[in-house]
Amino acid sequence: xxxxxxxxxxxxxxxxxxxxxxxxxxxxxxxxxxxxxxxxxxxxxxxxxxxxxxxxxxxxxxxxxxxxxxxxxxxxxxxxxxxxxxxxxxxxxxxxxxxxxxxxxxxxxxxxxxxxxxxxxxxxxxxxxxxxxxxxxxxxxxxxxxxxxxxxxxxxxxxxxxxxxxxxxxxxxxxxxxxxxxxxxxxxxxxxxxxxxxxxxxxxxxxxxxxxxxxxxxxxxx
Amino acid sequence: xxxxxxxxxxxxxxxxxxxxxxxxxxxxxxxxxxxxxxxxxxxxxxxxxxxxxxxxxxxxxxxxxxxxxxxxxxxxxxxxxxxxxxxxxxxxxxxxxxxxxxxxxxxxxxxxxxxxxxxxxxxxxxxxxxxxxxxxxxxxxxxxxxxxxxxxxxxxxxxxxxxxxxxxxxxxxxxxxxxxxxxxxxxxxxxxxxxxxxxxxxxxxxxxxxxxxxxxxxxxxx
DNA sequence: AGGTAGTAGTGTATCATGGACACTAATGTT
DNA sequence: AACATTAGTGTCCATGATACACTACTACCT
Numbered sequence: 001x002x003x004x005x006x007x008x009x010x011x012x013x014x015x016x017x018x019x020x021x022x023x024x025x026x027x028x029x030x031x032x033x034x035x036x037x038x039x040x041x042x043x044x045x046x047x048x049x050x051x052x053x054x055x056x057x058x059x060x061x062x063x064x065x066x067x068x069x070x071x072x073x074x075x076x077x078x079x080x081x082x083x084x085x086x087x088x089x090x091x092x093x094x095x096x097x098x099x100x101x102x103x104x105x106x107x108x109x110x111x112x113x114x115x116x117x118x119x120x121x122x123x124x125x126x127x128x129x130x131x132x133x134x135x136x137x138x139x140x141x142x143x144x145x146x147x148x149x150x151x152x153x154x155x156x157x158x159x160x161x162x163x164x165x166x167x168x169x170x171x172x173x174x175x176x177x178x179x180x181x182x183x184x185x186x187x188x189x190x191x192x193x194x195x196x197x198x199x200x201x202x203x204x205x206x207x208x209x210x211x212x213x214x215x216x217x218x219x220x221x222x
Numbered sequence: 223x224x225x226x227x228x229x230x231x232x233x234x235x236x237x238x239x240x241x242x243x244x245x246x247x248x249x250x251x252x253x254x255x256x257x258x259x260x261x262x263x264x265x266x267x268x269x270x271x272x273x274x275x276x277x278x279x280x281x282x283x284x285x286x287x288x289x290x291x292x293x294x295x296x297x298x299x300x301x302x303x304x305x306x307x308x309x310x311x312x313x314x315x316x317x318x319x320x321x322x323x324x325x326x327x328x329x330x331x332x333x334x335x336x337x338x339x340x341x342x343x344x345x346x347x348x349x350x351x352x353x354x355x356x357x358x359x360x361x362x363x364x365x366x367x368x369x370x371x372x373x374x375x376x377x378x379x380x381x382x383x384x385x386x387x388x389x390x391x392x393x394x395x396x397x398x399x400x401x402x403x404x405x406x407x408x409x410x411x412x413x414x415x416x417x418x419x420x421x422x423x424x425x426x427x428x429x430x431x432x433x434x435x436x437x438x439x440x441x442x443x444x
Numbered sequence: 445a446g447g448t449a450g451t452a453g454t455g456t457a458t459c460a461t462g463g464a465c466a467c468t469a470a471t472g473t474t
Numbered sequence: 475a476a477c478a479t480t481a482g483t484g485t486c487c488a489t490g491a492t493a494c495a496c497t498a499c500t501a502c503c504t
Contacts, residue, residue, distance in 0.1 A: 401465085
């Protein structure tokens with residue numbers, strides 16, 4: 001219904017999928033096959049198809065390139081710089097995906113060649129403007145950790161309070177006081193005991209907690 | 223460089239330009255000429271051109287349809303629902319623009335037919351998904367007012383503290399305490415006196431203030 | 445079995461911040 | 475000169491934030 005010259009750009013999504021691995025925040029990277037960037041690392045992405053929304057495309061990318069059906073997916077920003085893709089004009093909608101260790105196991109089960117989890121601290125220079133996308137996404141996550149319970153999507157269904165605290169500390173990049181952290185957390189009723197204990201370590205077992213039903217309003221987590 | 227069938231969608235920007243008029247937050251609306259929505263109100267928007275970014279397109283829309291060169295423009299969200307535009311697939315990047323009364327005078331100088339400022343409380347049902355865009359934009363503004371000094375873009379270069387407080391109250395939709403408001407504001411050093419006074423009313427003149435240089439970090443405004 | 449190493453779990457005292465609250469000051473108008 | 479109206483100011487209290495150190499529990503080792 002629009003003349004052809006109006007449709008000059010391709011539409012894409014790029015997804016920064018984040019997950020904790022060995023206590024560090026990792027992002028899922030793939031290896032580009034596009035000639036100009038041949039061999040370079042990039043975020044998983046794909047062109048949006050005529051019959052899907054950007055959100056649906058992001059879900060598909062995660063399924064195809066990370067082999068996971070993600071539970072938390074949030075639009076971050078749209079990048080429309082003219083020469084951001086050497087193949088032609090591509091406008092890309094960036095998404096942040098958060099994966100819990102539970103979901104991560106499904107990824108590991110069917111590992112794909114050329115794709116890998118890379119700690120945020122060791123990310124190489126990426127293809128396209130993906131460096132910028134990751135910076136923007138990480139900043140968004142860091143901001144939301146303080147006033148939402150977004151961290152729940154990065155933790156397993158059951159977790160110890162120490163694990164939760166370490167997750168927050170990793171993202172905020174500064175230590176938190178154990179007693180104050182627990183006091184506030186329990187006062188807000190964000191988590192509750194499962195009744196079970198973790199017996200993973202060779203020491204005193206920690207009580208396992210789970211998140212309570214998500215609140216409608218904002219929470220004051222940290 | 224991409225095959226033609228990849229470029230199936232048109233790209234657009236829609237801009238929610240906000241400004242205070244008579245103490246109320248208003249948004250700039252135009253009247254659609256598109257047959258399906260003929261006569262309906264909508265946000266000013268336009269298709270992105272091949273040689274401009276979304277941001278540049280938003281700037282252009284404001285110049286063409288609101289007659290103003292805006293100082294504050296922020297990307298809000300990208301809408302990609304498949305049938306959001308009856309003319310065909312259009313993916314739209316929504317922007318929030320904030321105009322000070324100073325900038326507003328330039329708009330009034332060359333008023334355009336079919337365009338008008340409408341108080342947020344009296345917005346009719348709009349064309350496309352523009353109702354949703356306005357809701358999202360207003361929510362973004364309300365959220366940012368508390369932890370940034372974004373309000374500065376909605377005020378004139380010089381203003382009284384009462385004006386500043388009323389602006390915050392209007393956006394937050396609840397009253398603030400005069401003394402506490404001033405205490406916090408001055409403690410943070412966000413504003414400073416200009417040395418001049420407003421002699422507009424028939425009563426005690428108020429001191430005129432201006433914002434200090436924008437801080438790098440977040441401020442705790444309210 | 446007893447000791448050791450290592451993590452889990454708990455409370456108080458102080459300090460800073462946020463919120464409630466009411467009067468005096470300055471100006472133009474009558 | 476009195477009045478009407480808006481501008482401008484400080485204290486007290488409650489709440490939340492922070493600093494801080496010991497006991498409890500378990501597996502492992504000998």
